[in-house]
Amino acid sequence: MKKLIAAILACMLVLSMSAALAADKYVIAMDTVFKPFEYTDAEGNFVGIDVDIMKAIAEDQGFEAELKSLGWDAAIAACQAGQADGLIAGASITDERKASGWIFSDGYFTATQCMTVLAGSDIKGFADLSGKMVAVKTGTQGAAYAESLKEANGFDITYFEDSPTMYQAVIGGQCVACFEDTPIMAATIKENALPLEIVEGSENEGAPYGFAVFKAEKQELIDKFNAGLANIKANGKYDEILAKYLD
Amino acid sequence: MLRIIDVYGELLLKAMGQTLLLALCGLFFACILGLIFGLMSVVKNRPCNIIARIFVDAIRGVPMIVLAYFIYFGVPYLLNTIMKIGGVTLTALQAGTACLALNCGAYMAEIIRAGIESVDKGQMEAARSLGMPYWRSMYRVVLPQAIRTMIPSIINQFIITLKDTSILSVIGFPELVNTAKNVLANTFMSFQTWAIVAVMYLVIIQTLSVLAKHLERRLKHGL
Numbered sequence: 125m126k127k128l129i130a131a132i133l134a135c136m137l138v139l140s141m142s143a144a145l146a147a148d149k150y151v152i153a154m155d156t157v158f159k160p161f162e163y164t165d166a167e168g169n170f171v172g173i174d175v176d177i178m179k180a181i182a183e184d185q186g187f188e189a190e191l192k193s194l195g196w197d198a199a200i201a202a203c204q205a206g207q208a209d210g211l212i213a214g215a216s217i218t219d220e221r222k223a224s225g226w227i228f229s230d231g232y233f234t235a236t237q238c239m240t241v242l243a244g245s246d247i248k249g250f251a252d253l254s255g256k257m258v259a260v261k262t263g264t265q266g267a268a269y270a271e272s273l274k275e276a277n278g279f280d281i282t283y284f285e286d287s288p289t290m291y292q293a294v295i296g297g298q299c300v301a302c303f304e305d306t307p308i309m310a311a312t313i314k315e316n317a318l319p320l321e322i323v324e325g326s327e328n329e330g331a332p333y334g335f336a337v338f339k340a341e342k343q344e345l346i347d348k349f350n351a352g353l354a355n356i357k358a359n360g361k362y363d364e365i366l367a368k369y370l371d
Numbered sequence: 372m373l374r375i376i377d378v379y380g381e382l383l384l385k386a387m388g389q390t391l392l393l394a395l396c397g398l399f400f401a402c403i404l405g406l407i408f409g410l411m412s413v414v415k416n417r418p419c420n421i422i423a424r425i426f427v428d429a430i431r432g433v434p435m436i437v438l439a440y441f442i443y444f445g446v447p448y449l450l451n452t453i454m455k456i457g458g459v460t461l462t463a464l465q466a467g468t469a470c471l472a473l474n475c476g477a478y479m480a481e482i483i484r485a486g487i488e489s490v491d492k493g494q495m496e497a498a499r500s501l502g503m504p505y506w507r508s509m510y511r512v513v514l515p516q517a518i519r520t521m522i523p524s525i526i527n528q529f530i531i532t533l534k535d536t537s538i539l540s541v542i543g544f545p546e547l548v549n550t551a552k553n554v555l556a557n558t559f560m561s562f563q564t565w566a567i568v569a570v571m572y573l574v575i576i577q578t579l580s581v582l583a584k585h586l587e588r589r590l591k592h593g594l
Contacts, residue, residue: 197552201561221559223374259543263556282463282543283553289440293543296444297451297460336559 149188150345152178153199153208157286160311160369161214161233161333162193174212176365177232178335181352184361196263203338210337210345214305216265217334227340229349231332233366235305237269239326242294243319247301250326253279259290259299265331266303291318307370372563379554386550387571393464393546394533397471401532404472405479410509412484423480430477435538438474442466443542463544470539475532482528486521487513519590526583530576547571 154162154174162172170193182189194202202208214235215221217228241247247256250273258274260267262283270281282299284290287308293299295318304312306327313320335349356362376383412423430438443466450459461469490513498508540549547568555564 197555197561200555200559201565204559204561218557220557224558224560226559262549262552267553267556283545283549284543285541285552289541289543292444296447298443298447298462 148186149190150182150209151190151192151202151207153192153194153202153211153213155196155199155213156193157288158196158214159287159308161308164193173233173365173369174214176368177353177356177362178212180356180361180365181349184352184355185348187348203336206338209342210335210349212335214264214333215336216268216331218268218331221336226336226338227343227346228334228336229346230353231334232353233333234330235265235307235333236327236330237264237266237303238306238309238328239301239303239323240294240309240313240320241301241323242297243321245300245321247323249323250277253277253301255279256300257282257298259284259293259302261285261287261290261304264303264305266305269328270303287312291320295319311370372560372566375554375558375560375563375567379558382550383547383554383567383571386545386547387575389544389550390533390536390546391575393467393471393536393539393544396464396468397475397536398529398532400468400472401475401479404476405483408476408480409483409487412480413487423484427477427480430473435470435474435535436541439466439470439539439542442470463539463542466542467536467539467544471532471535474535475528478528478531479525482521482524483517486517486524489520490516522583522587522590526580526587529583530579533576533579534572 157163158172158174160172161174162170165171170191175191178189178191192199192202192208194208196213199208199211199213203211214233215228217231222228239247239250247253253273254277257280258270259282260270262285267281267283273279274281282293284293287304290299290302290304291312294302301323306322309320309322312318313322335346337343337345353362356365408423408426411419412427414420433441443461443463446466447459447461450456487509494512494516495508498512499505503511536544536546537548540546540552543549551564551568555561558564
């Protein structure tokens with residue numbers, strides 16, 4: 125028994141040492157589908173703006189980033205639990221999130237949000253939403269935008285877990301409109317020939333997305349991210365990535 | 372944790388109410404469906420048996436999340452686009468109720484069938500030989516005995532169905548899990564939010580369990 129315990133302790137010691145040696149490796153948690161920020165392409169590769177930016181910054185700063193596509197809720201939990209070091213998932217930088225102990229990097233992308241309706245719909249503005257049901261995706265800035273308009277315009281909100289289900293709710297008529305990031309919405313409508321249209325003049329001013337870590341001891345990762353972001357913006361790599369996904 | 376309760380407490384309580392509402396609606400129709408199909412599978416009538424069998428097998432063979440998507444999106448699509456009836460929309464509550472009722476109803480049908488079959492055949496034969504008609508023998512003699520064996524399974528099924536309401540968060544019904552995902556997306560406080568939600572479920576289900584135990588005790592002494 126004593127020998128067994130000793131052996132286990134020795135194993136743990138070796139493991140913790142090897143973990144310490146590989147200190148320059150960070151586990152980055154990500155969402156599963158948030159096109160075009162992260163998604164799996166037709167060949168089965170995990171790609172997107174977040175993926176490419178993270179890889180470019182890791183290369184620039186000389187650390188290894190192990191990307192884990194966990195899903196939005198799980199990514200948040202993984203960072204809190206220490207299972208992951210940071211999170212990049214098209215997460216907007218908000219004061220409420222900062223108040224919960226999260227630290228955000230500089231914004232790496234600013235998206236505006238807009239309202240989208242069925243093509244040929246009677247809904248021409250927010251006032252037409254009175255008494256109707258609106259679809260949003262949980263945790264997005266689109267949801268926050270819709271919530272900010274809810275009281276004044278007297279509509280109700282249904283929260284869906286992913287974008288395809290949200291679009292389906294508008295196409296199927298369960299909801300009359302949805303709120304989504306403008307570049308994503310425009311790209312999705314075009315790519316899939318969805319019978320949807322963005323309502324003119326429905327855009328807000330937008331909020332920046334940030335890379336996030338949960339604890340102050342991960343500040344060095346934020347510093348590296350910010351430094352790397354500045355570098356890839358300066359050397360043109362950043363524009364290259366955006367151009368690749370947002371044509 | 373306190374901040375979540377402070378800011379989102381009311382929202383989460385409302386969601387708990389929605390969970391209960393959905394569960395009650397679902398269970399009400401599930402009992403009706405379960406009774407109908409349960410009886411249909413024990414009566415001496417081949418077509419009835421077959422219909423009940425198909426219902427139970429079809430519903431049991433499909434995961435509830437698939438059923439939820441199918442009812443919420445598939446049914447209006449079938450009616451509007453394929454059958455050209457037009458203008459049919461389902462609210463998340465209607466679709467959720469239908470989904471729970473079908474799913475739980477299929478299991479209830481099996482519980483009721485097994486309960487009735489657990490009563491010795493001699494009971495029905497004795498009642499019939501005394502000149503009671505079939506349905507009265509069923510109602511007066513067989514069912515009262517069957518219910519006593521069914522109660523624990525039925526209560527178990529109620530609890531499972533209550534927890535299954537969480538699956539309906541995917542069609543946007545604002546029950547506890549759906550609301551919790553919003554809270555944690557806003558606050559980025561994963562564990563605290565799930566801990567609160569877990570406690571809320573525990574409270575609902577404990578209440579149900581205590582009520583059920585009470586009911587079971589009373590039924591032990593006959594109906």
